[in-house]
Amino acid sequence: MAATRPLSALAAQLLQPRAQMRAVRNEAVVISGRKLAQQIKQEARQEVEEWVASGNKRPHLSVMRVGENPASHSYIRNKIRAAVGINSDASVTISHQYTPKEQLKKHTILTDVVISAAGIPNLITADMIKEGAAVTDLVGDVDFEEVRQKGGYITPAPGGVVAMLMKNTITAAKKVLRLEEQEALKPKELGVASN
The missing domain is CATH 1.20.5 (Single alpha-helices involved in coiled-coils or other helix-helix interfaces)
Known part of the structure; x- marks a missing residue:
């Protein structure tokens, strides 16, 4: 049977390069994600400005949030702050036909754009709409006559959407x-x- 080295000797040999490195340097190398991110954002900002200067429309980023997770709110805020010349005036909240009307109103009263497709006649009423909001009614959910007095834009359903x-x-x-x-x-x- 071949002679085997004791495990401690083998481990010492495998760890030797790390031990030698530590003797030379006593701390970890810091990889700065922020520094790299700043460089990438600056390059993106320059690309956006060149794109717009060439006669193209400014890019737009829309964000859709599902649920009320505070981490999601923070993540969206960070995206908007980091927009580097890209238009970004939107968080999207999705509700459904079982969302209580008072809970739904908390969202719709604050929004600039409401798009409704729940299939519930008169679900969206004027008291739920922000003054001047754009309202798109896909299937007849909006109290059209009432909301048209308050909204800035409104589409009747069915329409050309x-x-x-x-x-x-x-x-x-x-x-x-x-x-x-x-x-x-x-x-x-x-x-x-x-x-």
Whole structure:
């Protein structure tokens, strides 16, 4: 049977490089996420400004929050603060048909945009809407005559919302295609062969 080294000798040998490192340096190397984040945000800010200066629309970030977790509130606030020139005037709260009306009102009275699709006639009334809010009624939930006196914008249901969704989808697809075509042309313009 082959002779084996005692475990303590093997462990000492494996740990030797770390022990030698500690002798040279007594503390851990600090990797600064904040420093790196600042650099990335500065680069993103510059890209956004170049994008807008080229005649493009300023990018927009919308945030959807589900539930009332305080950590989520904090996370959303941090996103808004870090927007680097990107428009960000929104937290989205989702309620459903079983949300008590008083709880629902706590949300809708504060919002600039209300989109309703619960399927409950007259669920949204004027006392639940912020003055000047935009109200989109997809299926007849909004007391139209009452809310139109208070809201800044309102869509009657049924209306053109679904039609506009289809139109906006094809418009977005065309924009993506144009961007892809522009990217494909860049190497040719520079006289570079592409695969």
